[in-house]
Amino acid sequence: MATSAPPLGRRLDWQTVRVESTEPLGRRARLLKLGVTDWPGHLPGQHADVRLTADDGYEAQRSYSIASAAHEPGVSLAVEHVEGGEVSPYLTTEIRPGDAFELRGPIGGYFVWEAANGGPLYLCAGGSGIAPFKAVLEHRERFARGVPTTVLYAVRSPEHAMFAERINALATSDPALQIVWTYTRAAPKSWRGYARRVDAAMLRETAPRPDARPLIYVCGPTPFVELVASTLVELGYAPESIRTERFGPSGE
């Protein structure tokens, strides 16, 4: 007689979540604060899947980074508006507090940084690739303030930047944290910093030296990640010290 075996561990399943509030993140993205009832807690850098189901049963799903700090309650997703996309236009322009969708997460242990991993830390973000690093930086602020950390954030223009105030605030109170911006399309008039796409010179100037053995995380659109990761290897950084997370077509 067959009896079903008890589950050996926890597999992820979809759950219905409700939007508690939303706020703009720069010009093209939105932060969704979600009310979750069944959430085991997440790690800095993890993501979650969102599934939308139309009235006719058609389903579409996408992955979004969890931007909220792991030690704070709740889950916030950063969603960049992708023109003509199936999911993000709804999430960035139509969804309202109280609306519900399905969520699966938290996901992934590879693109994660915790205080115990140490440093120095070098975080390279392209566009909305900053979202997982916002969670990493808040975790670091709480549990590992002294870890030398440099963030290189490539974004089209100041208006496209996400979490700019929050990230700058973290850095102003912490000499071990340096934020380097590069504006790839339009920089402010008086801007004296980088105003071009990321290249080998910029990486060499901003990253800790290879012999400092930094832990490197790169997140952004696929072409950005490919370029940054391969250039860092050419500059002498060990491939196994570089963790990458790519996402699909974006506004960048």
Added chain:
Amino acid sequence: MDTLDANELDGNAAAGLLASVFVLDATRARIVCAACGHDAALAEQRAFALELGAVLRCPNCADITVRIASTRHGVFIDMRGAQVVHFV
């Protein structure tokens, strides 16, 4: 090496589907390519991911290492392209 496709992602994109099957984190699992022997994390595989599944390819030789399909009959995983899948 073939040309880069902006729609190409990495193994992280298949992680949600894999987490609905495996209890251990699949993104950190090491995949040894059956074609070239390259050893890389599942998250580092090149990926074409769709709602209903994903095709993962070796980051070194681009041969297919893992295919995943989610159907109404369950989740199918074809790992013929991997010599070893090492969960850590």
